[in-house]
Amino acid sequence: MTWLKKLHNQIILGLILGLLFGILSAAMGWGQFTRHWIGPFGTIFLRSLFLIAVPLVLASIITGVASLSDTRKLSRIGGKTIAIYIGTTVMALIIGLVLVNLLQPGNGVPDEVRDQLTAEYSAMAEARTDAASESMEDRGPLQAIVDMVPDNIFGSASSNRNMLQVVFVAILFGIALLMLPAEKSRPLLSFFDSLNEMVIKIVELIMKTAPVGVFALLADTINQVSQNDLNGLWSLLGALGFYMIVVLLGLVVHVGVTYTSILKVFTPMSLKRFFVGLAPAQLVAFSTSSSGATLPVTMEMTEKNLGVSEEVSSFVLPLGATINMDGTALYQAVAAVFIAQTLGIALGLGAQLEIILLAVLASIGTAAVPSAGIIMLVIILQSIGVPAAGIALILGVDRILDMCRTACNITGDATVATIVAASEDQLDAAPA
Numbered sequence: 540m541t542w543l544k545k546l547h548n549q550i551i552l553g554l555i556l557g558l559l560f561g562i563l564s565a566a567m568g569w570g571q572f573t574r575h576w577i578g579p580f581g582t583i584f585l586r587s588l589f590l591i592a593v594p595l596v597l598a599s600i601i602t603g604v605a606s607l608s609d610t611r612k613l614s615r616i617g618g619k620t621i622a623i624y625i626g627t628t629v630m631a632l633i634i635g636l637v638l639v640n641l642l643q644p645g646n647g648v649p650d651e652v653r654d655q656l657t658a659e660y661s662a663m664a665e666a667r668t669d670a671a672s673e674s675m676e677d678r679g680p681l682q683a684i685v686d687m688v689p690d691n692i693f694g695s696a697s698s699n700r701n702m703l704q705v706v707f708v709a710i711l712f713g714i715a716l717l718m719l720p721a722e723k724s725r726p727l728l729s730f731f732d733s734l735n736e737m738v739i740k741i742v743e744l745i746m747k748t749a750p751v752g753v754f755a756l757l758a759d760t761i762n763q764v765s766q767n768d769l770n771g772l773w774s775l776l777g778a779l780g781f782y783m784i785v786v787l788l789g790l791v792v793h794v795g796v797t798y799t800s801i802l803k804v805f806t807p808m809s810l811k812r813f814f815v816g817l818a819p820a821q822l823v824a825f826s827t828s829s830s831g832a833t834l835p836v837t838m839e840m841t842e843k844n845l846g847v848s849e850e851v852s853s854f855v856l857p858l859g860a861t862i863n864m865d866g867t868a869l870y871q872a873v874a875a876v877f878i879a880q881t882l883g884i885a886l887g888l889g890a891q892l893e894i895i896l897l898a899v900l901a902s903i904g905t906a907a908v909p910s911a912g913i914i915m916l917v918i919i920l921q922s923i924g925v926p927a928a929g930i931a932l933i934l935g936v937d938r939i940l941d942m943c944r945t946a947c948n949i950t951g952d953a954t955v956a957t958i959v960a961a962s963e964d965q966l967d968a969a970p971a
């Protein structure tokens with residue numbers, strides 16, 4: 540049983556047992572029991588990760604930025620990071636669009652299935668559409684930049700949806716500390732340094748409970764998705780199976796081709812080390828459906844197992860968790876075209892190019908929390924002239940795809956961190 544000593548194997552075991560328990564619970568009608576007695580352990584795990592996300596982002600970015608030798612280095616690393624983030628997101632979108640146009644999953648959906656799904660999920664779809672229009676109210680083109688700048692630091696630190704504002708504050712603090720004479724900045728720097736160490740310790744403690752947390756999250760999610768009706772779930776999976784396969788295929792191609800080739804070309808990292816080292820973070824992302832909650836784990840694995848320096852990871856990863864969501868962008872492209880195909884709306888090249896532009900922006904603006912991607916999808920649909928109520932078609936399986944796209948999102952962040960570290964000569968390429 541030595542394989543069970545490895546954390547990622549323990550998490551995989553928790554995940555499989557959670558999946559089986561969720562199915563069993565739905566089949567036996569144990570929904571209430573699972574929700575009240577198993578689910579809370581998952582919620583505690585998720586909340587503890589979220590709890591440390593804001594202090595971690597603050598402490599790690601401030602110490603990371605302040606330890607750079609000058610602000611020029613910050614703009615060099617920052618420029619490189621953002622350019623690669625946007626490049627990989629565009630690549631993800633192209634893969635999604637090519638697959639969905641080639642395989643046309645929406646053309647095979649029978650009319651009665653379409654009508655049934657639309658009726659069943661219309662109330663849920665309306666709630667999402669309302670949320671989207673609320674966030675779009677009175678927005679000019681520069682609103683996304685305005686949203687990045689908080690007017691109250693405690694206000695932004697009080698919601699995990701505002702992580703980008705926390706990143707902004709942290710970078711600002713770091714730059715100011717960098718510009719101060721050493722004797723003035725020292726007390727604050729050692730405070731944040733110590734805060735950073737404390738948070739890392741807490742991450743280690745939380746990760747010890749990860750197998751149980753993942754078990755509970757999975758059991759509860761399957762329980763909720765199936766709504767105590769396993770037959771309903773199977774027929775939903777049957778109806779939307781082809782659409783799901785196209786999204787999953789896209790994610791696999793993006794991770795298996797885009798990420799692995801840029802890792803091969805730009806870094807000396809062996810792919811085995813990369814994927815085995817990152818596995819615990821991918822599994823946590825899969826179970827929590829939140830790259831924000833997974834951030835502490837992504838940072839720990841990237842530094843400890845992949846050998847990326849703290850200076851690079853503490854800047855690149857929090858930024859990536861908030862603005863780089865390749866999996867989400869790919870899914871949005873496939874979902875938008877799938878909905879249009881199902882509703883019999885033809886999307887020309889112009890509309891598809893618009894999807895690329897909007898999804899890149901959406902990936903920056905999407906909060907790193909579960910189901911955030913679908914709200915942005917509503918905005919994309921509205922812009923390309925597809926009825927937003929069409930999201931009713933895909934809502935039933937969205938949570939399952941959310942898990943997969945979140946795992947892809949954090950893999951993208953770690954890939955870019957590894958590449959930036961290699962280019963800055965800050966990658967410890969020797970196996971840990």
Ligand code: ASP
Pocket residue numbers: 828829830831864866867905906907908909910911912913941944945948
């Ligand atoms: N759950 C995703 C994330 O946190 C965002 C989304 O696609 O809904 O990365």
